[in-house]
Amino acid sequence: QEMGLVFGSLFGFFLGLATPIILDLYRDARHNQGLVELMKAEASAFACAARASAGIGYWDSTEVRHLATLLEDRYSKESDRWIAVRDPTCREALTAFYMACVGYLPLRELYEKQVQAASETRPEEPESIIPTAYQPTPPRADEVRSTYTNLADRADKLVALLEKEQPLFWRRWC
Numbered sequence: 448q449e450m451g452l453v454f455g456s457l458f459g460f461f462l463g464l465a466t467p468i469i470l471d472l473y474r475d476a477r478h479n480q481g482l483v484e485l486m487k488a489e490a491s492a493f494a495c496a497a498r499a500s501a502g503i504g505y506w507d508s509t510e511v512r513h514l515a516t517l518l519e520d521r522y523s524k525e526s527d528r529w530i531a532v533r534d535p536t537c538r539e540a541l542t543a544f545y546m547a548c549v550g551y552l553p554l555r556e557l558y559e560k561q562v563q564a565a566s567e568t569r570p571e572e573p574e575s576i577i578p579t580a581y582q583p584t585p586p587r588a589d590e591v592r593s594t595y596t597n598l599a600d601r602a603d604k605l606v607a608l609l610e611k612e613q614p615l616f617w618r619r620w621c
Contacts, residue, residue, distance in 0.1 A: 487609045
């Protein structure tokens with residue numbers, strides 16, 4: 448009977464010790480799952496906006512600009528996003544997607560400057576001695592389409608890899 452009491456006490460002690468650890472693991476797994484679902488939704492919305500802008504072929508997409516700014520801000524401030532996925536391929540796609548979002552913003556500014564410069568240039572005057580060699584032109588529609596298509600492809604690749612990502616630890620064993 449004393450052995451049963453000692454065994455029961457030890458069992459209760461270890462159960463009391465293991466319960467918070469198991470609950471912390473479960474909470475972390477649920478948090479990571481929520482981040483993965485959020486990243487899937489954001490990347491899917493970004494891909495949809497970029498594909499729509501590619502279809503139009505116009506360089507100034509306020510929706511894509513807004514989403515890229517939002518994603519740049521969120522990924523720079525929320526470091527949990529970078530560790531929510533464990534698969535190295537998925538992490539590479541996440542980094543490529545983030546860099547494409549960050550790189551889009553200066554590219555958009557360049558397009559804006561090109562369009563503004565092209566609208567401000569005057570045709571050469573016949574009396575000018577030195578003709579201006581550089582005539583800025585706005586970005587061509589195929590350049591714009593390829594930019595938006597590239598952004599959408601990166602977002603779609605990330606969404607596909609996040610679909611496979613299952614951060615809940617018990618799903619890895621199933």
